[in-house]
Amino acid sequence: MCATCGCEGGGARVTDPAHPDAHHHDHPHDHDHDHDHSHDGHTHDHGAGHAHAGDDVGPAPSGTDEGHRHDGGRAPDGAVTTAAATETLTLEQEVLAQNDVGAARNRGWFEGRGILAVNLMSSPGSGKTTLLERTIADLAERREMAVVEGDQETLFDAERIRATGAKVVQINTGSGCHLDADMLARGLRVLEPTAGSIVLIENVGNLVCPALFDLGEAAKVVIMSVTEGADKPLKYPHMFRAADLVVLNKVDLLPYVDFDVERCIADARRLNPDVEVLPLSATTGEGLDAWYAWLGAAGDCRWPTPRGRAPARG
Numbered sequence: 001m002c003a004t005c006g007c008e009g010g011g012a013r014v015t016d017p018a019h020p021d022a023h024h025h026d027h028p029h030d031h032d033h034d035h036d037h038s039h040d041g042h043t044h045d046h047g048a049g050h051a052h053a054g055d056d057v058g059p060a061p062s063g064t065d066e067g068h069r070h071d072g073g074r075a076p077d078g079a080v081t082t083a084a085a086t087e088t089l090t091l092e093q094e095v096l097a098q099n100d101v102g103a104a105r106n107r108g109w110f111e112g113r114g115i116l117a118v119n120l121m122s123s124p125g126s127g128k129t130t131l132l133e134r135t136i137a138d139l140a141e142r143r144e145m146a147v148v149e150g151d152q153e154t155l156f157d158a159e160r161i162r163a164t165g166a167k168v169v170q171i172n173t174g175s176g177c178h179l180d181a182d183m184l185a186r187g188l189r190v191l192e193p194t195a196g197s198i199v200l201i202e203n204v205g206n207l208v209c210p211a212l213f214d215l216g217e218a219a220k221v222v223i224m225s226v227t228e229g230a231d232k233p234l235k236y237p238h239m240f241r242a243a244d245l246v247v248l249n250k251v252d253l254l255p256y257v258d259f260d261v262e263r264c265i266a267d268a269r270r271l272n273p274d275v276e277v278l279p280l281s282a283t284t285g286e287g288l289d290a291w292y293a294w295l296g297a298a299g300d301c302r303w304p305t306p307r308g309r310a311p312a313r314g
Contacts, residue, residue: 015158
């Protein structure tokens with residue numbers, strides 16, 4: 001159980017939608033084996049499909065080293081339900097601190113390969129996947145892109161991304177409400193993004209917990225739509241304080257909804273004075289030039305704005 005938010009996030013499954021029956025299991029948790037071996041610095045064989053921290057592809061899960069250690073500093077069983085409030089707070093700090101170790105490992109792995117990683121966060125239905133489809137269609141010829149999809153269940157969004165031709169891996173969190181650094185590390189082992197590419201991480205739809213967990217990304221982007229209500233920044237302040245960019249999607253629907261764009265932008269900047277807000281429509285293409293320019297600048301590259309492509313489906 002996640003001590004920070006109470007979700008059951010430990011059973012995440014990593015799936016390559018091109019090979020949905022393949023088994024990918026990195027053991028980011030303590031476990032017992034029915035054979036005798038130690039975990040003091042040597043590698044060992046667990047059979048096909050079992051990645052190790054010392055492998056060449058993907059950062060190792062936090063709490064491990066290149067000898068496949070399993071001493072990740074977990075709190076004793078029952079600590080959340082039986083400990084005093086001060087001890088619960090300490091456990092929460094330890095969980096986030098351990099996640100930060102994994103995030104630092106991911107960040108170094110990205111930087112060493114010249115990969116731009118962007119964490120896309122939003123509530124469900126904001127249009128994240130549609131924006132990804134459109135972005136890949138417009139920019140893939142200029143820079144290779146790969147996607148990490150985070151959802152509690154199903155491969156639906158990963159299949160949509162796969163149809164664009166981009167590399168994609170699905171992480172299903174079960175009852176977990178966010179991705180964490182270890183989940184991303186496991187996903188990267190399967191995804192194997194190319195050096196110099198862009199990795200777009202579609203986090204689980206949730207405006208609370210994803211903001212708490214650093215993944216090692218270069219930038220956090222919050223996507224909200226005009227169908228959600230202009231009060232979202234003040235209702236979910238931590239998410240908007242953490243954002244490097246706010247994308248206001250579905251502006252093509254403004255004539256049909258009661259949404260105050262100026263108020264939304266003002267509230268976001270009350271929380272985060274330097275945040276940039278980009279109104280756009282992933283369906284019609286309105287405002288995408290600014291999104292592509294921001295993404296190019298974040299990746300330290302410049303490209304001419306693509307023209308003439310058909311919009312992605314909504």
